[in-house]
Amino acid sequence: MARPFDVKAVEAKWQARWRDEGTYNVDNDDRRDRYYVLCMYPYPSGAAHQGHVRNYTFGDLVVRYKTMRGYAVLSPIGFDSFGLPAENAAIKAGSHPRLFTDARIRELTSSLVRLGAVYDWRREVQSHDPQYMKYSQMIFLAFLEAGLAYRATAPVNWCPGCATVLANEQVLADGTCERSGDLVQRRELEQWFFRITQYAEELLKDVDELEWPERVKTMQRNWIGRSEGVEFDLALASDPSRALRVFTTRPDTGFGVTYAVLAPEHPLLGELTTPEHAEEVASLVERALSASEVERTSSEGGLAKRGAFTGSYVLNPFNGRSVPVYVADYVLGSYGTGAVMAVPAEDERDYDFARTYDLPIVRTVQAPDGFDGGAYTGDGPHVNSGFLDGLDVVAAKAAAADFLVERAGGLRKVNYRLRDWLVSRQRFWGCPIPVVYCPTDGIVPVPLEQLPVVAPDDVSMDQTGQSPLATHAGFLHTSCPRCGAPARRETDTMDTFTDSSWYFLRMADPFSSGVPFDPTQVAKWMPVDQYIGGIEHAILHLLYARFYVKALVDIGLASGVAREPFARLFTQGMIRLHGTKMSKSKGNLIAPEPYFDTVGADGLRLFHLFVGPPADDVDWTDQTEGVIEGCARFLDRVWRLCSENGLHLVEREGPADYAMRQELHRTIAKVTDSMERWSYNTAVAALMELLNAVSKWARDPQGASRVVFDEVRRTMLCLLAPMAPHMSAELFEVHYPSEPGVHAQSWPRPDPALLVRESVTMVVQVNGKVRARLEVLADITQEQAREAALGEERVRAALGAPVTRVVVVPPRLVNVITG
């Protein structure tokens, strides 16, 4: 489409000016009120796609809007530049991930600049920058010293496709790798962990304080999974001085325990298995432990193959009865004590198992009349439960817990679903873990002055299942920093989520050296006032970053910094093409560049703002091109209007001009409200309505006031400035050359006097149906409204029966009810 101005030239001019003049640089000692806006820093997969455009358009709009509202706005950017795709691409191309990554960063940077997004580029952070790595490693060592990082052997998730272990958070519900989609295997390996569970309670509690989408908060709460219960002993029937320890959240149902179950990996299993059951137990254990987590847990309906009797018995402490001990794959070794008491009457899993193995079911909570399910998990009076009989669940829980504490070595306990964070990765393109293994001194931290530990360039990245760095003799072999003896370097790298767990802190103070950041500088900006990103990070990144910040505060690296990093979170919807998410891995990207060349960044930005609520997904369809052109058409009309094409402007001011000013000020109020509510689609709609009204008014043959036109023009450009920054800046400069630029203007404020309506349309209904619309004074009284409504010809014509009641809501509505 032919544009009334040279879009490319105008946009390039302003992009250069913002960058060259550092318009959006901000200093840490700025005295204005502060506002920290941050979009999740992107993984540099290449040039931007529409998902990026959407994300960074919202971010940039907030930056410019808050600046016009008088804040010192911190708007940094960076790149999450370690990660598997770059390594895989480099392997394929026989190149080095750094070359690949640096090229991708240049492309993505160019896209962001062409979008018109503005940043304080002095604060740019790149995860693979050796300077940044140095601080990432310092933090690791600080965690190590504080006991927050440790090495342990554990059953871990191994992804064959990625040739590395994964964190629990990176394994999807169906047991596949979130990145490669491969089925994850279980392997027993020695790995590095971060003690995130130490913060489980605080991570859970603080969720309440966050202004985040409710569903993200719910996901975090579910992931942490707190449950209160009692841990106690089930004495062995064969030797009551010894016991099997179990955890339960339902001690009140103790009289209903009819068997106990061990996890296949339970340490007492061998001892409790009698010779005649050994074979059956062994085959179950072998199958359970070699299977992947999914295979183990998804054998729907196949309960028959899932458990085995050990041949041993334990004593139920409540009634002294001897109950059989089973082993079953549905009990997890890694949660609680790895063993449970089973109450088939009040637990669905136990019920299913008991039915399959023909074990007794004893009801201890009275189910309501008509309950026809299996296990009853609701409330009710206890029965068959000795001293608990008659008590409801809450009271019985307390009494039963007291009993267990006194009589069965019981301990009230809180368990969490959350596990420690496995941070080792057997891959090359990540930040090396800075420790050395010495035969005499054991694990020795690399001294601070030797940081960063940087991987050499000549490493073979072939995926042999071990870390690529382990194959590089020059890197692997070193000397112990403590005793000088020959030693071996750690060859694993850190999970890239460690990089993204603190980058926003470095961005708040990228100027300090020798420390990751200066806490007093960072404290000035944190927490991030508005964090913007995708819902896909609802658990992983957001939980890890919360943990990092709390830990950094506690160990002194971030003293005085807010304990929660992201006060407000906005998760924007994703772009879908033919129903699937737009992403590089799916190969269905739509690049913004062609649009930059035609409708311009402003047109594309406006489209993303206008197409729907920011939180909703966007379907990229055949209609989309039309909507984008519609947005560009709107901008063209603004351009032509501002240039006074075909206008009839006069010096005098009349009633139509006053009405125009009222319309303008109502628009200011509407747009401002929409901006605050993240309702950008309606903000754009309000500006479109304003333009329609102005066009009509300013072309009226009667003539429109020049003074009012000027007010409309300058105000409209201000309102448009965060949305379509290039064109607004250009028009403002052309028409108001002696003033500071549009983005330096204050955000318009509506004049309250102009928001008052003198007259309004009053609806008159008869029995709820609209029969007339009357133009009435806004301050009409009840009586006057009633008179006016009943006096209306068309209302009387619609009556048909005597009036029995009149509902009057002045000045909006009258509803006449007939008999």
Added chain:
RNA sequence: GCCCGGAUGGCGGAAUCGGCAGACGCGGAGGCCUCAAAAGCCUUUACUCGAAAGGGUGUGUGGGUUCAAGUCCCACUCCGGGCACCA
């Protein structure tokens, strides 16, 4: 299975506190301008009966509350997402 979120014209969506359903835009139809086209501008556009005036119907389905329901309550259908042996 459990927990959230959603369903409004041909399409994206609006309606912020229970008070004019469909703002704004896309698409469609008609017109102006033009030798013609593009661009631009104007009119129109929920469905339906009607020549018109005007009437009827209408926010996933079925009930309910209310003078009044897209909005509140109950039951359900479908779609999207999360969790799913965590004892």
